[in-house]
Amino acid sequence: MTRQPLRLAILEAERMLSAAGVASPRTDAELLAAHLLGVERTKLMMVPLVDPPVVQALHDLVRQRAARVPLQHLTGNASLGNVTLSVGPGVFVPRPETELLLAWGLATLEGVDQPTVVDLCTGSGALALAVANARPDAAVHAAEKEPVALAWARRNADQQAQAGDTPIHLYAGDVTDPMLLMELEGTVDLVLCNPPYVPEGTPVPPEVRKHDPHEAVFAGRDGLDVVRHVIASAARLLRPGGGVAIEHDDTHGGSVPALLSARRVLSDVQDHTDLAGRPRFATARRTRTEPTA
Numbered sequence: 001m002t003r004q005p006l007r008l009a010i011l012e013a014e015r016m017l018s019a020a021g022v023a024s025p026r027t028d029a030e031l032l033a034a035h036l037l038g039v040e041r042t043k044l045m046m047v048p049l050v051d052p053p054v055v056q057a058l059h060d061l062v063r064q065r066a067a068r069v070p071l072q073h074l075t076g077n078a079s080l081g082n083v084t085l086s087v088g089p090g091v092f093v094p095r096p097e098t099e100l101l102l103a104w105g106l107a108t109l110e111g112v113d114q115p116t117v118v119d120l121c122t123g124s125g126a127l128a129l130a131v132a133n134a135r136p137d138a139a140v141h142a143a144e145k146e147p148v149a150l151a152w153a154r155r156n157a158d159q160q161a162q163a164g165d166t167p168i169h170l171y172a173g174d175v176t177d178p179m180l181l182m183e184l185e186g187t188v189d190l191v192l193c194n195p196p197y198v199p200e201g202t203p204v205p206p207e208v209r210k211h212d213p214h215e216a217v218f219a220g221r222d223g224l225d226v227v228r229h230v231i232a233s234a235a236r237l238l239r240p241g242g243g244v245a246i247e248h249d250d251t252h253g254g255s256v257p258a259l260l261s262a263r264r265v266l267s268d269v270q271d272h273t274d275l276a277g278r279p280r281f282a283t284a285r286r287t288r289t290e291p292t293a
């Protein structure tokens with residue numbers, strides 16, 4: 001059995017992924033090789049030669065990736081903050097852009113002891129678990145409507161609790177329900193939400209179209225069907241001075257701030273851009289004193 005240079009196997013993988021239109025073929029080729037070999041991507045150069053079965057296994061993974069199966073479904077995980085989450089069919093894969101929303105939320109909690117945090121539309125549990133990891137003193141509550149996604153969130157929550165993080169409170173809940181998390185009304189320091197927000201009919205890459213659940217991505221003709229309910233829930237749940245952050249489509253840089261501003265109990269409305277300068281999430285605070293009529 002002749003060992004083969006890993007470098008050549010990765011070059012061939014990059015070529016196949018590039019031909020299939022994968023956006024970052026070299027990165028994906030290296031991440032798949034690292035996953036297969038159980039090493040960090042930065043340590044791949046320390047594996048100069050591999051056995052033919054490894055080359056074959058890499059080829060099999062690359063074939064699936066070339067068929068536009070998401071990278072994270074092949075490796076089985078994705079990350080947000082300092083947390084690694086198990087992901088797969090039936091749950092939305094957390095995206096790097098959500099790091100910005102998380103960072104805003106954690107900065108908002110600075111100086112708040114034992115904060116109460118709510119993650120609406122939690123999916124894999126990503127935002128809730130990243131907050132629980134960064135703020136062990138927080139009471140984190142997370143709601144998700146879809147049973148399959150909720151099962152992934154439970155699995156991730158169990159993994160994080162076993163690793164020593166503060167357990168989170170998970171609920172099977174629909175954000176359109178005006179009674180959702182009623183027991184927390186007026187007490188929450190921070191509401192975070194990455195809801196479905198893509199306008200129905202918008203073209204999306206095959207990874208999203210075929211592998212992210214439809215209800216995790218699309219939200220009505222204008223993409224705001226779920227956001228409207230998230231804003232209503234946040235207005236009800238936040239304590240005076242508490243903050244809310246909602247990720248949105250890059251076409252929503254005007255509409256989501258306008259919906260937030262339309263709530264009398266919310267103020268300090270701002271929109272935030274991502275590293276590419278695209279509108280990415282909106283924030284507001286619950287007004288400290290009740291506005292007069």
Ligand SMILES: C[S@@+](CC[C@H](N)C(=O)[O-])C[C@H]1O[C@@H](n2cnc3c(N)ncnc32)[C@H](O)[C@@H]1O
Pocket residue numbers: 092093094095098120121122123124125126127143144145146149173174175176193194195196197213215216217226
């Ligand atoms: C874009 S995904 C985000 C998941 C996770 N927050 C993240 O950032 O990875 C949106 C999630 O909202 C859930 N969802 C959609 N409509 C909902 C509703 N009405 N109530 C609660 N969850 C909902 C979907 O099932 C999906 O898991």
